[in-house]
Amino acid sequence: MNDMTPTREQRTAALEGMGCKRKRVEDIRFTQGKGNYVDDVKLPGMLHGDFVRSPHPHARVKKIDDSEALKVPGVLAVITAETLKTVNLAWMPTLAGDVQMVLADGKVLFQNQEVAFVVATDRYAADDGINKVVVEYEPLPPLVDPFKSMDADAPVLREDLAGKTSGAHGPRKHHNHIFEWTVGDKELTDAAFKKAEVTIKEMISYHRTHPSPLETCQCVCSFDKIKGELTIYGTFQAPHVIRTVVSLIAKLPEQKIHVIAPDIGGGFGNKVGAYPGYICAAVASIVTGKPVKWVEDRIENLTATSFARDYHMTTEIAATKDGKVTGLRVHVLADHGAFDACADPSKWPAGFFNIVTGSYDFPTAHLAVDGVYTNKAPGGVAYRCSFRVTEAAYCIERAMDILAQKLNMDPAELRLKNFIKPEQFPYHSALGWEYDSGDYHTAMRKMMETTGYAALRKEQAEKRAAFARGETREIMGLGVSFFTEIVGAGPSKNCDILGIAMFDSCEIRMHPTGAGIARMGTKSQGQGHETTWAQIIATEIGIPADNIMVEEGNTDTAPYGLGTYGSRSTPVAGAAIAMAARKIKAKAQMIAAYKLEVHEDDLEWDIDGFRVKGLPEKFMSMKDICWAAYNSVPPGMEPGLEAVSYYDPPNMTYPFGAYLCVMDIDVDTGVYKVRRFYALDDCGTRINPMIIEGQVHGGLTEAFAIAMGQEIRYDEAGNVVTGSFMDFFMPTAVETPHWETDFTVTPSPHHPIGAKGVGESPNVGGVPAFSNAVNDAFSFLGSTHIQMPHDYWRNWKAAKQLGAVA
Amino acid sequence: MAKTHVTMKVNGAEVEGLVEPRTLLVHFIRENLGMTGTHIGCETTHCGACTVDIDGMSVKSCTMFAVQAQCSDITTVEGMANADGTLSALQEGFRMMHGLQCGFCTPGMIMRAHRLLKENASPSEDEIRMGISGNICRCTGYQNIVKAIQYAAAKINGVEFREAAE
Numbered sequence: 022m023n024d025m026t027p028t029r030e031q032r033t034a035a036l037e038g039m040g041c042k043r044k045r046v047e048d049i050r051f052t053q054g055k056g057n058y059v060d061d062v063k064l065p066g067m068l069h070g071d072f073v074r075s076p077h078p079h080a081r082v083k084k085i086d087d088s089e090a091l092k093v094p095g096v097l098a099v100i101t102a103e104t105l106k107t108v109n110l111a112w113m114p115t116l117a118g119d120v121q122m123v124l125a126d127g128k129v130l131f132q133n134q135e136v137a138f139v140v141a142t143d144r145y146a147a148d149d150g151i152n153k154v155v156v157e158y159e160p161l162p163p164l165v166d167p168f169k170s171m172d173a174d175a176p177v178l179r180e181d182l183a184g185k186t187s188g189a190h191g192p193r194k195h196h197n198h199i200f201e202w203t204v205g206d207k208e209l210t211d212a213a214f215k216k217a218e219v220t221i222k223e224m225i226s227y228h229r230t231h232p233s234p235l236e237t238c239q240c241v242c243s244f245d246k247i248k249g250e251l252t253i254y255g256t257f258q259a260p261h262v263i264r265t266v267v268s269l270i271a272k273l274p275e276q277k278i279h280v281i282a283p284d285i286g287g288g289f290g291n292k293v294g295a296y297p298g299y300i301c302a303a304v305a306s307i308v309t310g311k312p313v314k315w316v317e318d319r320i321e322n323l324t325a326t327s328f329a330r331d332y333h334m335t336t337e338i339a340a341t342k343d344g345k346v347t348g349l350r351v352h353v354l355a356d357h358g359a360f361d362a363c364a365d366p367s368k369w370p371a372g373f374f375n376i377v378t379g380s381y382d383f384p385t386a387h388l389a390v391d392g393v394y395t396n397k398a399p400g401g402v403a404y405r406c407s408f409r410v411t412e413a414a415y416c417i418e419r420a421m422d423i424l425a426q427k428l429n430m431d432p433a434e435l436r437l438k439n440f441i442k443p444e445q446f447p448y449h450s451a452l453g454w455e456y457d458s459g460d461y462h463t464a465m466r467k468m469m470e471t472t473g474y475a476a477l478r479k480e481q482a483e484k485r486a487a488f489a490r491g492e493t494r495e496i497m498g499l500g501v502s503f504f505t506e507i508v509g510a511g512p513s514k515n516c517d518i519l520g521i522a523m524f525d526s527c528e529i530r531m532h533p534t535g536a537g538i539a540r541m542g543t544k545s546q547g548q549g550h551e552t553t554w555a556q557i558i559a560t561e562i563g564i565p566a567d568n569i570m571v572e573e574g575n576t577d578t579a580p581y582g583l584g585t586y587g588s589r590s591t592p593v594a595g596a597a598i599a600m601a602a603r604k605i606k607a608k609a610q611m612i613a614a615y616k617l618e619v620h621e622d623d624l625e626w627d628i629d630g631f632r633v634k635g636l637p638e639k640f641m642s643m644k645d646i647c648w649a650a651y652n653s654v655p656p657g658m659e660p661g662l663e664a665v666s667y668y669d670p671p672n673m674t675y676p677f678g679a680y681l682c683v684m685d686i687d688v689d690t691g692v693y694k695v696r697r698f699y700a701l702d703d704c705g706t707r708i709n710p711m712i713i714e715g716q717v718h719g720g721l722t723e724a725f726a727i728a729m730g731q732e733i734r735y736d737e738a739g740n741v742v743t744g745s746f747m748d749f750f751m752p753t754a755v756e757t758p759h760w761e762t763d764f765t766v767t768p769s770p771h772h773p774i775g776a777k778g779v780g781e782s783p784n785v786g787g788v789p790a791f792s793n794a795v796n797d798a799f800s801f802l803g804s805t806h807i808q809m810p811h812d813y814w815r816n817w818k819a820a821k822q823l824g825a826v827a
Numbered sequence: 828m829a830k831t832h833v834t835m836k837v838n839g840a841e842v843e844g845l846v847e848p849r850t851l852l853v854h855f856i857r858e859n860l861g862m863t864g865t866h867i868g869c870e871t872t873h874c875g876a877c878t879v880d881i882d883g884m885s886v887k888s889c890t891m892f893a894v895q896a897q898c899s900d901i902t903t904v905e906g907m908a909n910a911d912g913t914l915s916a917l918q919e920g921f922r923m924m925h926g927l928q929c930g931f932c933t934p935g936m937i938m939r940a941h942r943l944l945k946e947n948a949s950p951s952e953d954e955i956r957m958g959i960s961g962n963i964c965r966c967t968g969y970q971n972i973v974k975a976i977q978y979a980a981a982k983i984n985g986v987e988f989r990e991a992a993e
Contacts, residue, residue: 044922051930052918052937054864054904061863094828145849235868235876235931235965286866286931287965319869547929547966715925718968746873746963754956754969 032628037567038560039774042711045552046571047284047545056284059239062254064312067241068097070305071147072298072321073137073154075129078165078396078739079176080158082125085137090153095146097309099154100138100301102126104308110300112181113270116293116518117370118189119199119361120181121399123297129158130178130359131398132741133324138301140313163396163739164197167333167356170393171195178359178394188361190370190392199361199392204375204452210387213348217339221424223806227412227788229331229356229397229733232404233749234546236286237322242302243312250277251306255299257282257574258292258544259584262518264576266295269519271303282574288546289723290402293364293586296326323749324741327364328397328733329404331356332374332412336420344428346439349386349451351377351416357392360399364586365408366516366523372408373673375452376507379417380461380677381439386451396739405723405784407508407587414504418789422501422796423805432501432793433474437465440503447770454507456675457769457777459703464765465503468679468701471763474499477683485801494689496802496825500682500794504786508778509592509674518583522669525594526580527601529558530663533651535644536568539601542582543594544574548716548780550590553709554598557774561602562609563629563643580665588676588778591708592769597668599773604664608650612662613641615655674769674777678702680786684794688825691817693729693795695758700786705768705777717783718760724787726752728795730812750812799823835899837862838906846893852886853877855893856903864904864934868963875962878935879903885942887935887961904934907941916982917941917975926975928966936962940976949980952991 027035037043050056075082087099102124105111112120125136139150162176169175177183177196186193190200214220240255251273257263260282268275285292302315317326332353339348355371357363365372371390378386403409421439425432440461441448448456469475477499484497513522526542539554550573555566573579582594606626613631614621617639624631630642641649650662683697700717707713730750734743743749768775788809795811796804802823807815820826830845837860844859856865856879865888868876872890879888880902907915917937920926927933936959943950943958950958955973964972974990981988 045925047930048922048927049914051927051933052904052914052921053908054862054934056864056930058863058866058931060857060867063858063861144854145847233965235874235929235963236866237868285929286868287929289965319871319874547931549928711925715928715967715971718970719928719966722968723965745871746869747871751873751963751965753960753963754973755960757956757969760968760970 029628036559036563036565036629038556039708041556041709043552043556043566043709045549047549047551058236058284058286059241059254059256060316062241062283064241064243067312067314068140068142068309069144069147070138070140070302070313070315071144071151072135073139073151073156074133075125075136076132077129077158077160078132078163079161080129081161082127082129082136083157083159086155087137089155090139090150093146093150093153095142096139096150098140098305099150100124100140100305105304108304110270110304113295113300115360115362117361117363117365118367121360121362123300128180131396132739133321135297135325138305140305140309165395165735165737165739167354167393167395170197170395178396197394199357199394200370202370202390203388205387206385207387209385210348210350213385214337214339214350217347218342219340219427220337221420221427222337223420223423225334225336225416225419225806226808227330227332227334227415228809229328230404230727230731231323231328231733231749232289232291232402233323234287234289234291237317237319238292238296238298238326239316240299240302241312241314242306244306246310250279251303252279253303254281254283256285256292258288258546258586260544260574260576261542261581262584263295265521266519267303280576282544285544285546288586289405290329290364290586291326292546293402294327294362319746320744323733324744325398327362327400327402328358329401330412331401334412334416336416338420338424340424344430344435344438346381346383349378349383351388353390355390355392356395356397357401358395358397358399361392362399364402366510367518367520368515369408372403373507374409374413376410376454376505377413377417378450378452379414380441380503380505382441382445383451388452397735403587405720406781407506407510410506411785411788414785415789415792418502418504419792419806422793426800426805431478433465433469436501436503437462455672456505457672457771458767459505459675459677460765460767461503461677464677464679464701464703467763467765468681468699472681472699474681495685495687496798498684498686498794498798500684500790500792500797502680502786502790502793505675505677506782506785507673507675508588508781509670510587510589511673512671513669521583523583524667524669525582525597526665526667527594527597528580528665529601529605531605531647531650533648535564535647537564538570538572539598540579541571541573541594542580543585543590545585548585548590549712553712556708557595557598558602561599562606580667588781591776591778592674592772593668593670595776596670596773597666600668601664601666604666605662608662609643609646611658612646612649612654616641616649616653671771674705674772676702676704676777676779676782678782678786680790682790682794684798686795686798686816688820691813691820693816698758699761699763700783701763701765702779702782703765703767704779704782705766705772706775707766708776713779714762716780717762720781720783721760721787722752722757724784725758725791726750728788728791728809728811730810732810831894833893833897835896835901837901838903848892848894850893851889852891852893852896853888856888862903862905866931866934868931873963875939876932876935878938878962880938880942885939904937907937916979920975920978920982924971924974924978926967926972932962932964936964936972940979944980944983948984
């Protein structure tokens, strides 16, 4: 071997494969302003559409007069529900099995609901037109409080459902009832509570909030009358699903619909569903024969496209005196707003909320969820979490702290006592899931050791004593959170969207020179897929990641996939990539055997090529195999080197983590300071540690926002009062705490590369850590549960109610 | 609506156009000039995605009329790369420190950081955090943006960049 021969380490490093902190491919264009987002798309003759929206939360629409609007220079058309009825599009199906008005049909059901769509030559003229559309309303009493939805005298919101005693998910109990969903063994659980030594019960609310990516929802629709083809550029987390939905509801042949999701400026669940803007822009393009752009403004985004959460969870735990949990009972009142536009797999009206037993070995549990309508915006979406998983994690993590308080036990010790043990995996939970792998005790103990948990508790005790003596006005809280997520939707046996199984896909095509392209069913919104997907391929087939181009978002070229949300890309598409790469490798092995004149069983894989066992000098690199695939394949073999994989996962994946938030609160002002935040994540095999850390930072920041102030709030009259970034808490660099990250690695046993997904873990685990810190700080003053969000004012109010402030 | 003739310098080149008095500067830049690197995130001056540099100041271009920029000297993100086309210290810092994810806030963030480093060549972490507090990022949690700016400051000042220990 001469000096020029690279070492094994150098050959591995040159691939920039899995485990490498590879710098992102995307950043070259993004840092130079050369991204291509939807609002950057400009087509010849393009028009702009914008909405007339309802000022009322609940009203009858008596008349829409567009005559003055049509006189405005530049205004070409005003589309109403009547226009849409001519093409049978006044209503559209939601992902949750409900229907939703595209434009107000006789009635409006939430403030800022879409009433008419004005189409004009530019966005300014469209706005002028909106101001001239006269709508006559007859206000109706608004229903804002979900707890009053099923009162006997509650106003009827959905007149279209009159007489329908069952919906997509079974019987309806009331005119404002959507569904009831129950899981678990009620009898056994009730019995556990009857004989319990200790029980706790608390109504734990997870307030309404909004994903609010920095880029709002938008699209450009262009209908070609001659070819009968519709092209849609849009902010779509799931472009293929959008194509199928458009085909089904617009009755256009699916091959004539081209959906392109270009660069997306953040999604966080907001861009999964279909919104009236997409339908109206498409119809407007068909009507006018020109491309039509629709761009939501921030107020519209916050008040009309899908909210998240709004779950009100009455939670009970049964336990023994020494802190062993024996039963869990949860009832959820789910506020879906005016239409159930929940983005969930079809069979699960409350998503995967039945992960609510968390990381604990509950022998029995029972869950019931009632969904109701109110005069609020429709939803809800999974804001940086798998479907309803953040609600479930908040519910159980808050409840465990409340139980610890009742038992006078340390919250960390209570968790350690009840964790599912490593030897219990695969673990069957009382509510029906099979947890793939975990080592909770190791993660928890690492968190406690790294943070100096015992010393922090000691400091807290001293501060409490000092507070009692009147020496300080500051209280200290330790927020422990240990979450188990359920992500990677999902196995076809239990997950589909409108009947389409939730697989995902990858197609890899290697070129003669040893470069290639990978096309995906997923769609990055900032996760860095162009970088990480190439890393998986690099490790699998020994071609440098730099030589693999990753393409997503074009339904004409990409294999069908269900998109990116619910931390599903790595668990599902990541597996499809590995499987497609392994098909390539298998063919490559046959080609190498032929070229090296040995049997393929005589070959072994060696970083970036095949070597003849026992003859190290007989080696053929993957690069050379690519060339051979195009000129000298074995007799009878087809030339070329490409493969496609559609991966239907055998199970979900179950990432977990141990978080600790250390917080100080001034009782006289309610001002809090996050002194320290430590996040240990176990997402199985780590593909790119730099990107994982970035995802954790971002998810924690969103968790911080939600727990400490971010809320979509309505007043009693049904007006949304948090409609801009002035009122809706968006942390800046000043408020955002410093994040400490850590990890353990427990690979998923059923995933080809052992990866579990991480994007949403920090949001799921972060919210309870913050909320538990606040609650832990106040607990010694006599409180058991203070509702989120914990902004300064609410903290001050809590201190006052507890008698800490005069 | 009657249109007004405007001229200004953008990224070193003289440009002109006809705009309505109400046309926002960000729309003039994006739609008349076709430079789409400057983004719109809120249209209410909160998010900073539309930040550009005007006559030596950071300005949110969604809250300024194009006519107000008459005869001014503007730099947008498209004018930030080095003359030879390589990434500038700030752009490189954002890439090396993973200071961006979806990339939507990035042009505004880079433009603000550019002016911040002109005002204060060696800012502390607190000064950086305060200095970019008019710019919202939904993806990164800011920690790596702070590092990106520190990286750029070190490179511009010709000193070695050392990442602070966690």
